[in-house]
Amino acid sequence: MTRTAYKYRVWDAGTVRRGTAKEILDSIRRAANNPEIKNMSAKQYADALVEDAPYFLDQDLLRALQSVDYPTEYDRALHYLAVMPSSRVRILTEESGSSKRRLAI
Numbered sequence: 275m276t277r278t279a280y281k282y283r284v285w286d287a288g289t290v291r292r293g294t295a296k297e298i299l300d301s302i303r304r305a306a307n308n309p310e311i312k313n314m315s316a317k318q319y320a321d322a323l324v325e326d327a328p329y330f331l332d333q334d335l336l337r338a339l340q341s342v343d344y345p346t347e348y349d350r351a352l353h354y355l356a357v358m359p360s361s362r363v364r365i366l367t368e369e370s371g372s373s374k375r376r377l378a379i
Contacts, residue, residue, distance in 0.1 A: 278345065278370050278371050279294045279295075279345060279346065280294065280295065280345055280349055280368050280369060280370050281293065281294060281368075281369040281370075282294070282295060282298055282352065282367065282368055283365075283366045283367040284298055284356065284363055284364060284365050285363070285364045285366055286298075286302060286362055286363050287362035287363075290366070294348065295346060295348035295349040295351065295352040296316055296320075296346070296348040298352060299316050299319055299320055299323075299348055299351060299352055299355075300316040300319075302319075302355075302363065303316060303319045316348070317347075319351070320347055320348050320350075320351035320352075321347070321351075323351040323354050323355050324347065324351050324354060327339075327354045330358045330359070330360065331354070331357065331358060335357065339353060339354060339357070345370075352365070353365070
């Protein structure tokens with residue numbers, strides 16, 4: 275079964291970004307001040323966010339997030355990034371086809 279890519283609108287430290295999770299993560303990665311992040315591919319950045327989540331998230335919250343079925347690993351990484359306490363990124367809306375959800379921040 276093919277999953278429909280979600281479209282997001284996110285707040286990123288004063289900038290509103292729109293697009294798929296991959297597009298948004300790639301945009302954040304390209305704008306990063308950290309050369310290590312800037313030199314990663316979007317996939318490497320997404321993988322790093324998911325791998326590093328245990329160090330930045332409460333374990334109960336992480337377990338809850340791990341139980342969610344995300345359409346792609348980019349979506350998983352974006353959601354993880356959005357709930358990291360030190361992150362500047364927050365998801366404002368999430369759309370899938372004709373369905374649009376406004377998320378609580």
